[in-house]
Structures are given as C-alpha cells and as structure tokens.
Amino acid sequence: MTANTAALLIQHYVDNFRRLPWRAAPGEPAPEPYRVWLSEVMLQQTTVATVRPRFERFVERWPTIEALAAARHEDVLSEWAGLGYYARARNLIACARAVAERGGFPSTSVELRQLPGIGAYTAAAIAAIAFGERAPAVDTNVQRVIARLHRLRHAPREIIEPLLLDMLPAARPGDLIQAMMDLGATICRPRSPSCQECPLRSECAAFASGAPAQFPAPKVKRVRPHRHAAAYWTEWNGQVWLVRRPAKGLLGGMAALPTSEMTETPPRNLNSIGVVRHVFTHFSLDLHIIVASETVGDGWWQPVAGIDEAGLPTLFRRAAELVMSASERRAA
DNA sequence: GACCCGTGGGA
DNA sequence: TTCCCAAGGGT
Numbered sequence: 001m002t003a004n005t006a007a008l009l010i011q012h013y014v015d016n017f018r019r020l021p022w023r024a025a026p027g028e029p030a031p032e033p034y035r036v037w038l039s040e041v042m043l044q045q046t047t048v049a050t051v052r053p054r055f056e057r058f059v060e061r062w063p064t065i066e067a068l069a070a071a072r073h074e075d076v077l078s079e080w081a082g083l084g085y086y087a088r089a090r091n092l093i094a095c096a097r098a099v100a101e102r103g104g105f106p107s108t109s110v111e112l113r114q115l116p117g118i119g120a121y122t123a124a125a126i127a128a129i130a131f132g133e134r135a136p137a138v139d140t141n142v143q144r145v146i147a148r149l150h151r152l153r154h155a156p157r158e159i160i161e162p163l164l165l166d167m168l169p170a171a172r173p174g175d176l177i178q179a180m181m182d183l184g185a186t187i188c189r190p191r192s193p194s195c196q197e198c199p200l201r202s203e204c205a206a207f208a209s210g211a212p213a214q215f216p217a218p219k220v221k222r223v224r225p226h227r228h229a230a231a232y233w234t235e236w237n238g239q240v241w242l243v244r245r246p247a248k249g250l251l252g253g254m255a256a257l258p259t260s261e262m263t264e265t266p267p268r269n270l271n272s273i274g275v276v277r278h279v280f281t282h283f284s285l286d287l288h289i290i291v292a293s294e295t296v297g298d299g300w301w302q303p304v305a306g307i308d309e310a311g312l313p314t315l316f317r318r319a320a321e322l323v324m325s326a327s328e329r330r331a332a
Numbered sequence: 333g334a335c336c337c338g339t340g341g342g343a
Numbered sequence: 344t345t346c347c348c349a350a351g352g353g354t
Binding site: 039040041042043044045046047048050051085087088091116117118119120121122125137139140141142177178181184185190191218219221 | 346347348349350351352353
C-alpha cells in the first residue's frame with residue numbers, strides 16, 4: 001500500500017507543481033542548503049503567502065550564509081520585523097554564525113539537529129530536501145495526512161515517523177515530503193478536506209470511514225487571558241523615542257516604544273490617546289498609548305518619517321499608526 | 333509535558 | 344465577531 005501511495009502522491013506533486021522561490025522542481029538540482037534552511041525557519045508556523053515576499057527580500061539582502069553571518073544583529077531583527085516568533089531570528093543569527101564558522105552546513109539530519117533553531121522537523125526537512133537523506137520530516141501537514149491515511153485519532157510523532165519513513169523513496173525523498181505538505185495545504189485540509197480531488201482517496205482509511213475531518217482529533221484549546229499595558233510616545237524635533245526590548249521573552253530584542261508593566265486590569269486615570277488591541281499566542285493585550293513629555297529608559301531618537309526603517313514589530317507599528325493618524329486629525 | 337513565543341487570513 | 348491554525352523550537 002505504501003509504495004503505491006507514495007507513487008500517487010509524487011505524480012500529483014509533479015502534475016500540480018507550485019514553483020516557490022526556495023523550491024526546485026522535480027528533476028532540477030536540489031536547492032542550496034542556505035535557501036532551504038532559511039525558508040524552513042521562516043515557514044515555521046507561518047503561511048507561504050506571508051513568507052514568500054519576505055524570503056525574497058531576505059536573500060537579496062544576504063545572498064549567502066557568510067553574508068548573513070556577518071550581518072549586524074539589529075539589521076537581521078529589523079528585517080524579520082512583522083514575521084513574529086522573534087526567537088527564530090535570534091536563533092537564525094546564531095545558526096548562521098555557527099555554520100559559517102564550520103565552513104558550511106552539515107549534511108545529515110543528526111548534525112543539523114544540533115544547530116540553534118533547528119528542531120526535529122526542520123533538521124529532517126533540510127536533510128531530505130537539500131541533501132537527499134531519507135529523513136522523516138513530520139510537520140502538521142504530514143502528521144494530518146498520514147493520520148488520515150491510517151485513520152488515527154491520536155498521531156504522535158513516534159507513530160507518524162516510521163509510517164512516513166516507509167513511504168520515502170531513496171531518490172529525492174524531499175519531493176515526497178513537499179508533496180505531502182502541499183496535499184495537506186490544498187486538499188487534505190484540517191477542516192472540510194476536498195477528498196473528491198484527492199489522489200490518495202482510494203488509499204485513505206479516514207475517507208473510507210465517511211468522516212475524514214475527524215482524524216486526527218482536534219487539539220484542546222486553552223483560554224487566552226486579556227491584559228493591559230501602557231506605551232509611551234515621546235516626540236521631539238520630528239523624532240520619537242524608541243528602546244530595544246530585553247533579549248529574551250515577548251518581542252525579545254526588538255525595537256519598541258517604552259512600555260509599562262502588564263496588568264490584568266485597565267490602568268486607571270490614564271490620559272491615553274487611544275488603544276491598540278493585539279492578540280498574541282497566549283494572551284491578548286490592550287496597549288494604551290500615552291503621549292509623554294520625557295523619555296523613558298535607554299534608547300534613541302528615531303525620525304518619525306523613517307519609522308518604517310526602525311523594524312518595529314506589529315504591535316508597535318500599529319501604535320505608531322494610531323499616533324500619526326491622531327496627529328493628522330488634529331492638524332486638519 | 334506544559335508553557336512560552338506573533339501574526340495574518342480564511343471560514 | 345469569533346475561532347481556527349499555519350513547513351515548530353526552546354526551556
């Protein structure tokens with residue numbers, strides 16, 4: 001069953017090939033490890049539509065691992081601004097410097113796994129796609145597709161990996177993995193999969209069950225608390241005071257407006273000019289924007305006209321937009 | 333294993 | 344509007 005399933009999947013991949021900036025078509029030489037690595041890190045929990053333009057800008061600015069390794073920390077974080085999960089950017093720099101130091105990427109999943117920001121999935125994906133190793137790269141797409149093929153409600157990686165390994169061909173195993181991720185993204189979707197279009201329909205136990213979307217079982221969701229904080233906008237001579245956040249934690253290492261401590265209840269007696277409501281992974285935040293006359297903490301003056309170059313994460317970019325639209329209204 | 337860590341888009 | 348969730352990794 002598995003050999004036939006793999007053949008059907010590869011055929012569908014070839015017939016419906018989507019060209020992406022980091023991908024080689026079947027038959028073409030494997031893409032450079034640098035591009036595979038960078039795209040895989042960017043794609044962690046992030047959609048292809050979001051990543052594509054950001055990937056292009058990134059490789060244009062830093063075409064090689066050596067160039068990236070030599071880049072300034074702040075420049076890389078600034079280029080990453082808006083992509084989220086900023087620990088990825090911090091680990092990206094550490095990884096680039098380690099790889100440049102050793103003279104290139106290691107070629108096995110075991111060695112790749114040792115590098116910062118490269119976990120089990122990413123190590124296997126790079127090894128399979130860039131180096132042709134039969135490494136079972138299990139992401140949520142692969143997990144879902146295989147869980148459905150085998151009608152598994154519970155599908156931990158220890159179960160999925162050997163099932164995927166059985167399907168991986170010796171030649172270009174990366175194509176099979178990318179084929180399965182494409183299938184998961186376009187046909188074997190989490191909700192309302194379009195089984196009538198699926199080349200694996202006749203091989204799929206979940207389809208045969210009549211309720212394919214029930215496999216695997218949905219993740220349990222947790223309640224998301226709501227919090228409040230204040231952010232301070234201090235403007236002088238056409239410039240605004242920015243700070244760099246602590247290296248770890250929320251928005252770690254990123255440029256930002258100075259902020260108060262977070263609280264569970266709204267701040268009282270605050271003369272805020274507006275509120276930015278923002279949703280993070282594990283809590284939502286009301287950021288109350290306060291125009292202040294004195295600077296807070298260590299930082300620098302950023303020209304307001306050049307605020308886009310500051311590399312603000314989305315929360316603070318929205319705060320800046322709020323202030324500027326408010327001042328435009330006052331001027332009008 | 334639990335928790336932390338962003339953001340944007342689709343249904 | 345609300346909810347889901349996307350090529351996960353670190354601690």
